Amino acid sequence: MSGLDRSELPGVEETAPEAGWVAAHLREEFPGLELRYLTVDGASGRSPRAVKDRLRTLSNRFSGAQAINLRHQPIPWAYRVFYRHIGLDPDEQRTPIEGLALERMHHGGFRSQSLLDDALTIAIVESSVALRAFDADRVSGRPGIRPSEPGEDLEGRPGELPTGTLVIADEQRPLSLLFGALGSGRGVGKRSSRTLLVAVQVTGVPEIAVEEALWLAASVLRT
Amino acid sequence: MPQTLEPTQFTGPTQGPEGFGATVTEGAERLARTDLRRQIATLERELGQLFASAFPRREIDWGIGAPGGPRMLPLGELERVRDALAARIADAKSEIGRRADIEEAKRGLLEQVIAAPERHHWVIVSNDDIGEPGCRHWHSRPRWGILGMLFGWWRIRLSSGCPLAMGLRPPAAIRPADDDGP
Numbered sequence: 001m002s003g004l005d006r007s008e009l010p011g012v013e014e015t016a017p018e019a020g021w022v023a024a025h026l027r028e029e030f031p032g033l034e035l036r037y038l039t040v041d042g043a044s045g046r047s048p049r050a051v052k053d054r055l056r057t058l059s060n061r062f063s064g065a066q067a068i069n070l071r072h073q074p075i076p077w078a079y080r081v082f083y084r085h086i087g088l089d090p091d092e093q094r095t096p097i098e099g100l101a102l103e104r105m106h107h108g109g110f111r112s113q114s115l116l117d118d119a120l121t122i123a124i125v126e127s128s129v130a131l132r133a134f135d136a137d138r139v140s141g142r143p144g145i146r147p148s149e150p151g152e153d154l155e156g157r158p159g160e161l162p163t164g165t166l167v168i169a170d171e172q173r174p175l176s177l178l179f180g181a182l183g184s185g186r187g188v189g190k191r192s193s194r195t196l197l198v199a200v201q202v203t204g205v206p207e208i209a210v211e212e213a214l215w216l217a218a219s220v221l222r223t
Numbered sequence: 224m225p226q227t228l229e230p231t232q233f234t235g236p237t238q239g240p241e242g243f244g245a246t247v248t249e250g251a252e253r254l255a256r257t258d259l260r261r262q263i264a265t266l267e268r269e270l271g272q273l274f275a276s277a278f279p280r281r282e283i284d285w286g287i288g289a290p291g292g293p294r295m296l297p298l299g300e301l302e303r304v305r306d307a308l309a310a311r312i313a314d315a316k317s318e319i320g321r322r323a324d325i326e327e328a329k330r331g332l333l334e335q336v337i338a339a340p341e342r343h344h345w346v347i348v349s350n351d352d353i354g355e356p357g358c359r360h361w362h363s364r365p366r367w368g369i370l371g372m373l374f375g376w377w378r379i380r381l382s383s384g385c386p387l388a389m390g391l392r393p394p395a396a397i398r399p400a401d402d403d404g405p
Contacts, residue, residue: 081260088289089286091287092286
């Protein structure tokens, strides 16, 4: 996208992704861990035909050979490594790009679900960057990544979170597990009017890929 | 792989000036964790390469399990992840090597069957046997059935490949219920 004025793209305003916060000792342990976010007016709904066509084209471009070789590619590999570092098994709990690749193989294509899901699918498949979406009006202040405090829970989930669980949080409470379950009511629903797109960057994922992922998702949402 | 399997250098609390012991220990532990993470990254890359090179062989175990997360793993758990990855790589290499030997033998058999089908009655060699993707198989069988068997007219029959994708099976036709009424 270099050399291209993003404001000239249809439906894309010139808004730069912002940097979220990462807890200090987490940053010391994982120097490459970052969170970037972008707020987009509008939420989800049915995907227009153009987005469905784009998904179909993407399905045709994404072959089995690519799925097998995903682990060789730098960004998917970086997420697999980070999963290992934080105690997750990427073969059980798939990284976002590998989850989509598996879906592509099982169903023979990327299935259109909603405008937001399709936007995330397109952006993740194109960039391999891990993206999440939250209801922007239900996020207080800037989002970030931190370990959970004793006694904290994730809304809608029974019991407390084990202390030290890595979460995406706003300045008041956890919004979701890092690469996991979303707090009840924090996702984008029918009543949402603004969407907070969040990208989790880990060591080995270049800044430009993160920006591209956020821009892609935002531009599809604004279609 | 020796550079990735070196034992972790951290050996316990380091004696430092009074009051600085905890800081030194913490620093040493962090260094050890960083080193383990580097080793895990290297091993994960190697496992990924093996995974791709093993295709289309199936039923090789690639999983290593996980200590559970997402959380910051302490030194011991990082070591376990590193060791499990190293063990899985060793197992996968050994399994791929074992299968490669079998596939090589099957390729040799296939060459013999193609060269002299009359000496290898009813032998079937599939793509799977020789480590190739696809559903093709070579079958040594007689021309014209029993007549070919009697006269020794053996030949190789090459299958046409995988069945074509036909989509989902249509629902079974709904049979009208037996009508007991008039």
